[in-house]
Amino acid sequence: MAVTEAGCDLTYCKMRGIVAVLTAFIKERKMGLNDFIQKLAATPHICQQPSVSVWLQGLFLLLVFQMYLSPRSSLAEDTQIKPCDFDYLKIIGKGSFGKVLLARHRETTRYYAVKVLQKKIILKKKEQKHIMAERSVLMKNVQHPFLVGLHYSFQTTDKLYFVLDYVNGGEVTQGPVLCGGDRQDLKPENILLDSQGHIVLTDFGLCKEGLEPNGTTSTFCGTPEYLAPEVLQKQAYDRTVDWWCLGSVLYEMLYGLPPFYSRNTAEMYNNILHKAPVLKPNVSNAGRELLEGLLQKERCSRLGAKDDFLELKHHSFFSPINWDDLMAKKLAPPFVPSVSGPTDLRHFDPEFTHLPVSASLCSDSAAVTGSVREAAGAFPGFSYGPPSDHAFM
Numbered sequence: 001m002a003v004t005e006a007g008c009d010l011t012y013c014k015m016r017g018i019v020a021v022l023t024a025f026i027k028e029r030k031m032g033l034n035d036f037i038q039k040l041a042a043t044p045h046i047c048q049q050p051s052v053s054v055w056l057q058g059l060f061l062l063l064v065f066q067m068y069l070s071p072r073s074s075l076a077e078d079t080q081i082k083p084c085d086f087d088y089l090k091i092i093g094k095g096s097f098g099k100v101l102l103a104r105h106r107e108t109t110r111y112y113a114v115k116v117l118q119k120k121i122i123l124k125k126k127e128q129k130h131i132m133a134e135r136s137v138l139m140k141n142v143q144h145p146f147l148v149g150l151h152y153s154f155q156t157t158d159k160l161y162f163v164l165d166y167v168n169g170g171e172v173t174q175g176p177v178l179c180g181g182d183r184q185d186l187k188p189e190n191i192l193l194d195s196q197g198h199i200v201l202t203d204f205g206l207c208k209e210g211l212e213p214n215g216t217t218s219t220f221c222g223t224p225e226y227l228a229p230e231v232l233q234k235q236a237y238d239r240t241v242d243w244w245c246l247g248s249v250l251y252e253m254l255y256g257l258p259p260f261y262s263r264n265t266a267e268m269y270n271n272i273l274h275k276a277p278v279l280k281p282n283v284s285n286a287g288r289e290l291l292e293g294l295l296q297k298e299r300c301s302r303l304g305a306k307d308d309f310l311e312l313k314h315h316s317f318f319s320p321i322n323w324d325d326l327m328a329k330k331l332a333p334p335f336v337p338s339v340s341g342p343t344d345l346r347h348f349d350p351e352f353t354h355l356p357v358s359a360s361l362c363s364d365s366a367a368v369t370g371s372v373r374e375a376a377g378a379f380p381g382f383s384y385g386p387p388s389d390h391a392f393m
Contacts, residue, residue: 080385081152083161084362086114091355092348097121097131098159101357102166102345111342112151115162116361119375122160128378131160135382138162145329148192148202153384157376159361167200169193169337170347172253187226188249197333224265225258229273229297243304243312247294254283259295273297286317 086103093100098117138150152163172191192200228244230237251259260271279288293303345353
């Protein structure tokens with residue numbers, strides 16, 4: 001077979017070579033086919049060039065091959081894993097966009113928490129950036145000792161999958177917590193314990209990436225009880241909002257409720273903006289001093305405003321801590337949760353664990369409609385897999 005186009009004799013062998021080059025090009029750059037085609041379509045004068053015309057023929061063949069030989073590869077993201085590589089055992093959490101499941105990898109028999117999100121719901125609520133931020137933060141902190149680890153992320157036409165460390169020691173209920181890193185929605189239910197009692201932070205859907213030490217943003221997000229005054233007032237805010245949030249969580253750990261809590265949201269917002277936190281005497285002087293510093297209304301006066309984490313690290317409240325030993329997990333946790341093994345779900349809410357596990361988790365079940373086509377290409381570059389020698393370590 002030979003195709004003549006713009007003076008080029010395009011044989012079958014040449015076409016196979018073009019397809020191979022195109023495939024490598026797209027995979028190497030982690031670029032979705034949809035994005036790639038749009039870039040070409042935006043420059044019609046380039047498409048009219050003879051050599052580019054040949055490339056487009058190759059691209060057409062590549063699309064045909066993908067349609068008939070490997071339907072799910074139409075997302076143009078080469079991953080070493082797929083939904084049916086897991087047995088989905090129990091639902092252990094549920095949220096606006098999907099659910100988290102205890103899953104066992106069929107080949108290795110290791111247990112993971114697999115977060116499964118519905119693309120159409122994310123698109124409807126226009127939350128693509130938050131989801132991609134979560135993926136990016138997880139990628140940056142794969143080896144962090146106190147952040148939930150990402151092993152894989154992949155997608156089907158209608159779903160996104162995060163394969164994460166499985167943590168079944170329950171939520172933390174007391175004790176100070178500190179963590180360096182990108183901004184996140186820090187609250188007690190996002191602070192978990194592993195089976196040895198070590199802290200694990202999770203849920204990065206509200207992170208702000210790449211914010212420099214002196215940089216600011218103005219996006220309104222977070223959990224109301226822990227929002228800083230400048231966020232409520234829709235003013236520009238910086239990294240010191242993290243330290244306010246930490247102060248609010250630490251206050252709750254020490255006193256049982258967030259510092260400005262009220263069932264009436266308007267009253268709670270007024271408390272955050274105008275009232276001083278009530279510091280009862282059952283906490284040490286160093287603890288009260290730390291809370292006062294973290295819960296300063298003016299961000300420029302807040303503990304951490306000058307030297308960020310170093311100000312907290314050297315505060316008298318944390319003087320007993322050897323930070324190097326802490327990071328190396330050499331310090332014995334004060335509380336070790338009681339769990340008999342990975343399938344022990346006593347620390348998860350029965351409201352979730354009693355729910356039936358859907359069989360559609362192991363398939364690309366979406367009917368091909370216009371909205372599904374839009375969702376399929378809405379998350380280019382989402383998929384991630386570690387080097388093959390580190391897969392499922």
